Amino acid sequence: MKHVNISAWWSWCVTIFLVIITIAGPARSQSNDRNSTRYTFACSAYKGMNQDYLLRNLNITLSSLRHQLSINNVSYATARSLLNGNSIWGLASCRGYVSRADCVACFDYAVVQLRSCGSATGAFIFFDDCDIRYENFNFYAESRVRGGSIQCNNGSFNQQPEFRKTTNGLLSDLRIAIPKTSNFYAASTRGLASGNITVYAIGQCNLNLSKTDCANCINLRYTALDTCLPGSSGRSMDGGCFMKYSTTPFFRQDQRTNITPLLRNGDSNKKIAIIVGVVGGVCILFVLLAFFLWRPRSKKSSIQLDKSTGSTVLLQGPTRYSYDDLRKATNNFSDQNKLGGGVFGEVYKGTLKNGDAVAVKKTVSALTRRKIHIDYELKIMCNVHHRHLIRLLGYCSKGSLLFLVYEYMDNGSLDQFLYGDKKRNLSWRQRYEIIYGTARGLAYLHEQYHVPIIHRDIKPSNILLDNELQPKIADFGMIRLLSEDKTHLSTKFPGSLESVYVAPEYAIHGQLSEKVDTYSFGIVVLEIISGKRCHNTKDEESVIQSLHLDHAWNLYDSGEHLKLLDATLDPSEYGAEEAEKIIEIALRCVQSNVSARPAMSEVAMLISDKSLYPMPTVRSTLKLSSNDTTSPV
Structure with a gap:
C-alpha cells in the first residue's frame, strides 16, 4: 500500500511539472486549430548557424522527410543534411491510422508553421495526425523535450466514475502493449457497460527510442492524461511519444490493434517468474563457476578488441569454405571461369555444391601474419548488409593465399x-x-x-x-x-x-x-x-x-x-x-x-x-x- 501511495505522489508531481512547462512554454509556443485539430508548436530560442546554410540544410532535411513519407506504408522518417560543416537532423512521424495522403498533407501544413521560426536552429510541432522536429544536433535518442504538453476537453458525462475507470483501464492497457509492438504503436477501443459511449485511444513512440525508453515515455503520457479525466478527450505528447483518447471516433474499427496477447498475466505469474528467475540464475551461476574452475587457465578469450576503434568483436563470423570446395566450384580456377582481376587479386566465377553462383577473389596475402587483425576485418566485411554493397559470404585461407567468396552479379561491372x-x-x-x-x-x-x-x-x-x-x-x-x-x-x-x-x-x-x-x-x-x-x-x-x-x-x-x-x-x-x-x-x-x-x-x-x-x-x-x-x- 505504501508503494501505491508513493507512485500516486510521483504521478501528481510529474503532472504538475508538465502543466507548468506547458503554461510557461519554450521561447515560443502556441496552440491553434487546423480543421478543429489542435497542435503544439515551439521554436528554439537559440541561433548561431549561418542563415543561408541553415535554410539550405533545413530544406534538404525537410525534403528528404517528405520524400520518405510519400512512400506507401511509411509513417516514420529521419533525415540529416550536412552543408558547410553544419547539420540539421530531422524527424517526422504520422500516427498509425493516418493514410499516406493525409500524412503528407499534415506534414506539408506543419512545415508551413515551422517556417515561421525563421533562423532558429530547431523547432517542433505536434498535431493529432503527425509531428515534426528538427535541430542542429542529434536528438534522436531523446524521449522528452521541454515542449511536453497536455490538452484536455472539459466536457464530461453523467457516468463519470465509470467513464474514468473504463478510460483509465484502456490507457493503462495501451501503455503496456505499445512498447511490445513492432512499430511502437497501438490503437484500441472500450465501451462503457451502462451506456452507448465508446472510448477511442491510441499511443505511439518514435522508432528511434529503445523499448525501455518507449515504456518510460508512454508511462509519463499515461500519467499526464489522468488529469484530463473525466473529460471527454485528452492528448499528451512530448519529443518521444504521443497518447490520445476521445469519445469521438478518429480511427476505424478495422484499424484497432489486438493488444490482448501483449498484456501482462497478473501478479501471480509475476511472482512465479521471479522465483523461476532466481532459481535459474543461481543454477547458471554454479555452472559458470564450475566451467571457469575447470577451464585451463592458459586459454585466452576468443573475444578480441579492435585497437583502432575500441569496439569489441561481437559480430557474426563469415562462413569458412574448404579449399577443395572452391577449387571444384571454379573448375580448378580455370581461365574460362576468370571474371577479371585487379590490384587486390583475381576473381573467378564459381558454382557451389548447392548450385549457388559465387564470385571468388584469389589474392596472395602477406597479412596472414596478422591473423587476429584479418579475422576482425573479415567479420567487419561479412556483417556489412546494404542493397548497394556486395555481400561477403565467406572465405578460405591456404598458405599465403586468401580466398574471399562474394555474391555473384550476372551483369558484371x-x-x-x-x-x-x-x-x-x-x-x-x-x-x-x-x-x-x-x-x-x-x-x-x-x-x-x-x-x-x-x-x-x-x-x-x-x-x-x-x-x-x-x-x-x-x-x-x-x-x-x-x-x-x-x-x-x-x-x-x-x-x-x-x-x-x-x-x-x-x-x-x-x-x-x-x-x-x-x-x-x-x-x-x-x-x-x-x-x-x-x-x-x-x-x-x-x-x-x-x-x-x-x-x-x-x-x-x-x-x-x-x-x-x-x-x-x-x-x-x-x-x-x-x-x-x-x-x-x-x-x-x-x-x-x-x-x-x-x-x-x-x-x-x-x-x-x-x-x-x-x-x-x-x-x-x-x-x-x-x-x-x-x-x-
Whole structure:
C-alpha cells in the first residue's frame, strides 16, 4: 500500500511539472486549430548557424522527410543534411491510422508553421495526425523535450466514475502493449457497460527510442492524461511519444490493434517468474563457476578488441569454405571461369555444391601474419548488409593465399556497360539510379555502419550491376578502418591504384579520409554521364575520345557543362536542370580543397532532393588542375 501511495505522489508531481512547462512554454509556443485539430508548436530560442546554410540544410532535411513519407506504408522518417560543416537532423512521424495522403498533407501544413521560426536552429510541432522536429544536433535518442504538453476537453458525462475507470483501464492497457509492438504503436477501443459511449485511444513512440525508453515515455503520457479525466478527450505528447483518447471516433474499427496477447498475466505469474528467475540464475551461476574452475587457465578469450576503434568483436563470423570446395566450384580456377582481376587479386566465377553462383577473389596475402587483425576485418566485411554493397559470404585461407567468396552479379561491372564488352546505351534514368545507389552505398560505409569504412578504390570496375541494373559496390576486401576521429595518415599509398580516380591529397601526401572516396565518386559520375573514360593526358584527341577533368571544369565555367553529357542520351529522358545538378555535384566532389567536398551522406541527399534546382554555383577557384599538388586543407 505504501508503494501505491508513493507512485500516486510521483504521478501528481510529474503532472504538475508538465502543466507548468506547458503554461510557461519554450521561447515560443502556441496552440491553434487546423480543421478543429489542435497542435503544439515551439521554436528554439537559440541561433548561431549561418542563415543561408541553415535554410539550405533545413530544406534538404525537410525534403528528404517528405520524400520518405510519400512512400506507401511509411509513417516514420529521419533525415540529416550536412552543408558547410553544419547539420540539421530531422524527424517526422504520422500516427498509425493516418493514410499516406493525409500524412503528407499534415506534414506539408506543419512545415508551413515551422517556417515561421525563421533562423532558429530547431523547432517542433505536434498535431493529432503527425509531428515534426528538427535541430542542429542529434536528438534522436531523446524521449522528452521541454515542449511536453497536455490538452484536455472539459466536457464530461453523467457516468463519470465509470467513464474514468473504463478510460483509465484502456490507457493503462495501451501503455503496456505499445512498447511490445513492432512499430511502437497501438490503437484500441472500450465501451462503457451502462451506456452507448465508446472510448477511442491510441499511443505511439518514435522508432528511434529503445523499448525501455518507449515504456518510460508512454508511462509519463499515461500519467499526464489522468488529469484530463473525466473529460471527454485528452492528448499528451512530448519529443518521444504521443497518447490520445476521445469519445469521438478518429480511427476505424478495422484499424484497432489486438493488444490482448501483449498484456501482462497478473501478479501471480509475476511472482512465479521471479522465483523461476532466481532459481535459474543461481543454477547458471554454479555452472559458470564450475566451467571457469575447470577451464585451463592458459586459454585466452576468443573475444578480441579492435585497437583502432575500441569496439569489441561481437559480430557474426563469415562462413569458412574448404579449399577443395572452391577449387571444384571454379573448375580448378580455370581461365574460362576468370571474371577479371585487379590490384587486390583475381576473381573467378564459381558454382557451389548447392548450385549457388559465387564470385571468388584469389589474392596472395602477406597479412596472414596478422591473423587476429584479418579475422576482425573479415567479420567487419561479412556483417556489412546494404542493397548497394556486395555481400561477403565467406572465405578460405591456404598458405599465403586468401580466398574471399562474394555474391555473384550476372551483369558484371559498370565499366563493361560504359565502354567495355557489354557497352550499351544506358538511359538517363538507369545512369541516375546507378549514381544515386553508389552514393547511398558509400554513405552507409562512411557514416551508417558501426565502424567507419573507407573504400579507397572506387572506380567503374568496382561497381557491379544486378539484374535490374542497380549498383553494388565491390572490392572493399582490403579496406582500412578509420579511427574514431575519422582520420588516418597512410604512408603506404597503393601505387597500382588507377591514379585518375585517386584524390590528390592521398596520392601525394598519403592522407586518407572519407573525402578520398568522395573524390573518386565524382570522377565516376563524370564518366557515367559522359560515357567516356577520364584520363590524365591532355590533348585534342584525348578530349574527343575521352574525358579530361580540366575540360569538364572549362565547360562548367563557360556555362556549357551540358556538353559533357553522352551524345547517345535521348534529351527527352532528362531535364536540363536535373542534368546540370548532377554535373555540379560531381564537380563539387572533385575539388582540391578537401573540406569543400561534401560528405557522401550529403551527396546522396542532394541527388535525391528534387527541390534543389538550381544549385548554388560551385566556386571554380577550388577546381582541381591535373598539375595541382597543393597540400590538402
